[in-house]
Every structure is written in C-alpha cells, then in structure tokens.
Amino acid sequence: MKRAAITIVGLATILILTLLVFNLPLANSLGFLAKGAFGDKFAIARTILKTVPLTLTGLGILVAWRAGMYNIGGEGQFIVGGIAGAWMAKSALQANLPAPAITVLILVACMAGGAGWAGIAAWMQVKRGVEVVISTILLNFVAIQLLNYVAAGPLQEAKKQLPLTDLLPAQVMLPKFDRQTDLHAGIFIVLAAVALVYVYLFLTKGGFRLRLVGENPRVARANLVNAHSVQFRAMLLSGALCGLAAGVEYTALAGQLGAGFSQNWGFLAIPVALLSNLHPLLLLLSALYFGALFSGSENLARFTTAGTTLIYVIQAAAVLGFVALRSIADKKPVQTEAA
Amino acid sequence: MEPLVVLQFAAPVAIAAVGETVCQRGGIINIGLEGTMLAGAFFATLTSLATQNPWLGILVGIAAGTIVSLISSWFTVKLAADQVVVGTAINLLAMGVTSTLFRSRFGQSGQLLSVPGLKPFAVIPYLGPIDGVVLFLLLSIPLVRYLLWGTTWGLALRASGEYPKSAEAAGFSVGKLRVGAMAIGGLFGGLAGAYLSLGIAGTFAENMTSGRGFVAIAMVTFGRWRPGFVFAAALLVGFAESMQFRVQTLNLHIPFQFLVAAPYILALLVLVIVGKGSVAPAALGVAYKREK
Numbered sequence: 001m002k003r004a005a006i007t008i009v010g011l012a013t014i015l016i017l018t019l020l021v022f023n024l025p026l027a028n029s030l031g032f033l034a035k036g037a038f039g040d041k042f043a044i045a046r047t048i049l050k051t052v053p054l055t056l057t058g059l060g061i062l063v064a065w066r067a068g069m070y071n072i073g074g075e076g077q078f079i080v081g082g083i084a085g086a087w088m089a090k091s092a093l094q095a096n097l098p099a100p101a102i103t104v105l106i107l108v109a110c111m112a113g114g115a116g117w118a119g120i121a122a123w124m125q126v127k128r129g130v131e132v133v134i135s136t137i138l139l140n141f142v143a144i145q146l147l148n149y150v151a152a153g154p155l156q157e158a159k160k161q162l163p164l165t166d167l168l169p170a171q172v173m174l175p176k177f178d179r180q181t182d183l184h185a186g187i188f189i190v191l192a193a194v195a196l197v198y199v200y201l202f203l204t205k206g207g208f209r210l211r212l213v214g215e216n217p218r219v220a221r222a223n224l225v226n227a228h229s230v231q232f233r234a235m236l237l238s239g240a241l242c243g244l245a246a247g248v249e250y251t252a253l254a255g256q257l258g259a260g261f262s263q264n265w266g267f268l269a270i271p272v273a274l275l276s277n278l279h280p281l282l283l284l285l286s287a288l289y290f291g292a293l294f295s296g297s298e299n300l301a302r303f304t305t306a307g308t309t310l311i312y313v314i315q316a317a318a319v320l321g322f323v324a325l326r327s328i329a330d331k332k333p334v335q336t337e338a339a
Numbered sequence: 340m341e342p343l344v345v346l347q348f349a350a351p352v353a354i355a356a357v358g359e360t361v362c363q364r365g366g367i368i369n370i371g372l373e374g375t376m377l378a379g380a381f382f383a384t385l386t387s388l389a390t391q392n393p394w395l396g397i398l399v400g401i402a403a404g405t406i407v408s409l410i411s412s413w414f415t416v417k418l419a420a421d422q423v424v425v426g427t428a429i430n431l432l433a434m435g436v437t438s439t440l441f442r443s444r445f446g447q448s449g450q451l452l453s454v455p456g457l458k459p460f461a462v463i464p465y466l467g468p469i470d471g472v473v474l475f476l477l478l479s480i481p482l483v484r485y486l487l488w489g490t491t492w493g494l495a496l497r498a499s500g501e502y503p504k505s506a507e508a509a510g511f512s513v514g515k516l517r518v519g520a521m522a523i524g525g526l527f528g529g530l531a532g533a534y535l536s537l538g539i540a541g542t543f544a545e546n547m548t549s550g551r552g553f554v555a556i557a558m559v560t561f562g563r564w565r566p567g568f569v570f571a572a573a574l575l576v577g578f579a580e581s582m583q584f585r586v587q588t589l590n591l592h593i594p595f596q597f598l599v600a601a602p603y604i605l606a607l608l609v610l611v612i613v614g615k616g617s618v619a620p621a622a623l624g625v626a627y628k629r630e631k
Contacts, residue, residue, distance in 0.1 A: 313431075320428050
C-alpha cells in the first residue's frame, strides 16, 4: 500500500513539475489533459486504444528484460512485424482464403516477423557477445528504412501513388464494438496476452528459468540452466509480442502501412515496462497511465504550445525517480563484483 | 569526394566515440550518449540563433552535453543504478525536453531554421575544407591517448574500469574517477551534437541525432577501446554516410533507403565480426559500491 501511495504521489508530482517547468498554465493544462483522456466516451476510447499497443509492446520489453536481455528495439520489432503482416496479407488475399483465416495468418506473420527481427539481436548477443542494447537500437533504424522501402516498393498500393500499402478489406479487419469509438476486439488479445505472460513467468518451469537467468546468472549456471538458450527464447517471445502489437494496430485500426505506422510504441514501451517493476499485471496499469497521458496530451497540444513530446519528459522523470527511490531504499548488503 | 569532407561527415560520431572511449575505459557504458548529443545540438542551435555567433553556440552545446552527462553520472555512479536503465531514461529526457522546447518556440510542425553555422577557416588543396571542430577532433586523439596512458589519472581510471577495487586500494576514489570520465564524455558528446547541428546540418530538427550516439558506442567496441582505432572506425561510418550524397550524383540504382540504413548495417556487421573479445574493460557496465 505504501509503495502504491508513493508511486501515485510521485507520478502526480512529476506531472505537475513538468507542466510548471515548461511554463504551462497548471490548472488549465491539467484540465485539458483530463478532458482529453477521460472527458467523454470518445476520450476514454482513445485512452484505451493507446493502452493496447503500449501493453503489448510493454509485455515484449518486460519478457526480455526479465531474462537480462536489454531489448530496446521494440520499435524495430513492431515495424518488421507489421511488414511481415502486410506481406502475408498480400499473399493470403491473392490466395482467396476465408477472411477469418487471413486475419489469423496476418497476426501470426506479424509475430513471426517481430520474433525474427529480435532473433537477429539475440543471435548477436549469444554467439558474438554483442550487447543487445546496442544491436536492437541499430536494428530499429534499419527497420524504419526497410518499411520506407517496402511501402514505396514491393508492397506499395496497387495505384502506385502514395508510399503506403493497400488498405485491408473490411472483412479481414478485427471486429469493432461500435462504429463511433473504434474500440476493437484487440482488447481481448491484450488481456489474454497479459494473463498468458503472467502465467508463463510465474507458474511455469520455463518462466522460472527465464527469471532465474535474469536475476542470478550464477545460480542458473550452477543448476545447469542453459542461459543462452533461455535468453534466446526470451528475445523471440519479446519480439513476437512487439510484432503482435503491430498486428493488432494493423488489422484493427490502420489497415495499411506507411512511414507513420508506429507512433513510437516500441520506444514508449520501455518506461512503461520499467515503471511496472517488470510485472505483467502492474504493466497494465502503467500502460493505462501513459495511454491516458498520450490521449490527454493530444488534447493539450490543441490548446497550448506543448504536445505529445511531454510524455517523454514525464516518462524519463518517472523512471529516474523510480531508480533513485529504489537505490536509496536499497539497504541490502552490497555485493561487490569480483572479476 | 575530398577526404576532409568525409571527415566532416564522420566528425559527430567520431567526437562522441572518442569521449565514450574515456567513459568505457573507466567502466561506464554511457547509453545516454544519444541524449547528450541531442541536448548539445539543440542548445547550440538556440544560442547560435540568439547571439548570431556559432562559436558561442558550440560552447553552450558543450556545456549542455556536460550537464546531461553529469546528471546521468549522479544516478550511475553516486546511486550505483543500472547504467542501461539510466541511459535509456536520459535519452528519453533529452528527446522530450528538446522536442517540447523546439515545438513551443518554433511551432508544432517544426520549421526549418536558418542558423548561423560554423564556417571552415581554410580550404586545403586536394584535401578540402577544415574547421575548428574538425581540427580539435584530430588533436584530441593523441590528447586522449596521453590522458589515458600517460597520466596517473588515466592509469587509475583504467584500473577503475578493469578492477575497481584495485583503484580504491591504491587510494583513488572510483566514484570521482568515473564522474570525471563522464564529464569528459559529456563534453565530447555535447560538442559532437553541436557540430552536427551547426557544422553539418545548419539547423535543428527533432531527434536529429537519429542513432548516432549508439553508432558511436558501437564504434568504441569496434575500435577496441583505443582512441586511434575508434577514430578510424568512425571514419568508416562517415564514409558510409557520405555515400548517400555521392551515389545520388553517380546515378547508381541502389534504393535510397538502403543508403540511409547503410551506416547502421555497417555498425552491426562490424560488431558481429569483431564480437566482444577479451579486451573490453572487465568492469564495463558494472556499478561500483564501496564496502561499508
């Protein structure tokens, strides 16, 4: 309870301080934020719609970090997942398969694409000792260019006018609850993913090994756990979740791919995962908070000079505050690292 | 293309990488380098625009980078927090602060500014133009080499990157050594960013460093933590980057996107080829806490 209270007070303080630092009228800005995030049913729907990709990519980051793999390439895995999905959509539509099968195939392809992209970084770490934190971010920039290339080249729309892929036919898209708010069936995918990741991490042997490798590699080694294969698997799962996020965005909302396909979801997911203390259930709350902040700040941007980039500041401040609190509270006897 | 032009393209990555070499030799992997560069680029642009003096801009850019780096070191050294977590947060912070300030001053879409940029002070026949920052880069390599291998401070710093206890046992403070290294890394990072905006682009754009900080970190590994090699590695990336402009004029049929991605692919390839090896500072990335 005490920790929850500290977190809430801390996050509120950071939000207020950020608004003050950027010289925004405090009461008005908070009003715009609240209205944009929860003001009416459309605002609430927007908040939920932003929570969806944040949760899925956040879960992806969480799984990798739990295994000690600092995957910061959620963005690239998201993008390559989307590309794989668009490629699958093109082939499956030509093959004239039934619509639900096509949707499933697209989602699976997205997961495979994300997993494959993360697999490159995993291979580099495990076989060549290249830090995941470096390789994944470099792969992000390659992924962005890959998307630009396919959207203007092999996967470009049939009209060949804009650098966008063809729009998915309506029957292939994920079902929506009602026409007004865009709320879609992807929400169930998110809830299922949260539950599955929780069960996997805390109730299965594989999940236990994964956490063990991340928390205490020496104990893992002493118990003959093959850290490399565990880390490799964690990265594949991580990439698959980021790819799934892209699949849901693609088949539920965007319907096509272009340069603006990812709104930095893979990037925003890192602080979302960190603030949840790498716990899947808390991650849902963390994603909801930043989802609300995202849709709120879109509203803020209409009335003030500040916009969605404020989220980065708030996220960064929250992570740093979190880190500082934990370091200060950490009174355990210090383990000094031996060679 | 004239060699000094390639050097110019390579300079932001090269300068940042030389500074990062000092950090990593001391045991800190400064993931926040990207954010350090971005802060340098932004505040250099603002200052140059306000004062119409690019050199003042460069100075403020250096100061901004140093401050960002020192903030980061408070977390990673003083609090012994995880270097990757802190670095990631620092990058986000720099991106958020610069983008928000940029939008509030110059509009939501971000217009193109024309900023008084850095001019070359001489054009050397056959070699091309040279400016103060590039000259500084060339001079800094032997300087950093001397600092690391020719001074007591350098010896102690390298010890704190290899086996921090030995530095402490010899009467040095690992904390102070590492903060010092981070200040130097920040100075170079800020300069690298300032040069990117004032020396090359002539303007600021949101997130304009686009991964150069990470490329620089990759080049430190490729260059085996030695300033001269690191510089040579960064030249390779600068060459790849300058190819974008050259290939366009040569009219080769390579997709443009591939050329933009080339520096990143190159960095990845060299990392795969050289691997981590055994020459990395043994305590790299490991926080040091004194025993009580």
